[in-house]
């Protein structure tokens with residue numbers, strides 16, 4: 300152990316402040332299933348960060364957060380519109396289809412972002428009994444390509460959804476990275492711009508298996524407790540999820556961790572400038588870098604640091620930074636990439 304990766308922010312460990320909070324939470328006994336004081340404090344903190352109306356439910360995985368959030372507001376004949384690259388669509392092994400029994404309607408995107416123009420064509424023929432009825436638009440913030448929706452863009456999508464009778468869901472597995480980059484609060488990125496329900500990620504930002512479903516209208520949350528239990532996501536030792544969110548939200552650790560991860564990606568971006576064979580295919584806005592590199596470089600570089608090949612056809616790779624990535628690691632990795640360039644110079 301001890302090796303470091305650029306493979307994903309969920310390859311990182313647990314932040315020491317979170318471990319300290321877990322240790323404190325472990326002293327003595329507490330009532331199970333969320334009926335404990337730490338959980339009550341954590342739920343209050345969500346109200347402070349996201350707004351007094353907020354209803355929050357803790358779960359263990361981001362997939363569960365997405366599925367239970369959507370299940371709470373959908374009937375089986377209703378559909379979810381999401382991006383072609385959405386985690387919901389590509390990386391959840393059909394869990395939404397299985398547990399919602401609902402269809403996903405896929406919109407094509409450039410660099411992960413949906414717009415009214417790309418979503419509107421999927422709303423034709425509504426009210427026709429032969430067609431599924433779009434009910435939710437799901438966006439990912441930041442997107443799977445690390446790009447960011449500005450608050451104005453979210454508001455435009457939310458207004459459009461509400462005019463059309465749809466709800467806006469945000470997969471915020473990396474919402475903290477987007478908020479840190481724009482220097483905005485979590486509320487300014489969600490409740491204030493019309494998001495109806497959020498999957499809020501903790502695991503990629505220094506927690507251990509801790510995610511939250513956040514409703515901004517309590518009316519939407521009435522069935523969620525039951526679906527969470529039925530989906531086997533009601534943790535009996537809930538206080539350990541709650542303790543992690545306390546650590547994350549009390550002293551703005553969410554912001555510090557995300558900001559650091561973003562800065563490390565920005566540093567890698569700067570280090571990679573002027574390497575002719577490294578082409579960044581998406582602007583670096585948060586903690587992921589997507590680059591096209593020569594295919595022969597991949598196995599050589601992976602001997603030093605693990606990372607993902609995002610698109611094998613075009614050899615686009617993804618380099619992710621996390622709360623514990625160091626500047627030295629970034630510089631060392633960049634040097635290894637420069638060496639590849641020099642060794643393979645024409």
Ligand SMILES: Cc1ncc(COP(=O)(O)O)c(C=O)c1O
Pocket residue numbers: 359360361362363386387439442443470472473502
């Ligand atoms: C955009 C997005 N949503 C949700 C998730 C959560 O996934 P998991 O179920 O693995 O916690 C991830 C993890 O990779 C993700 O990238």
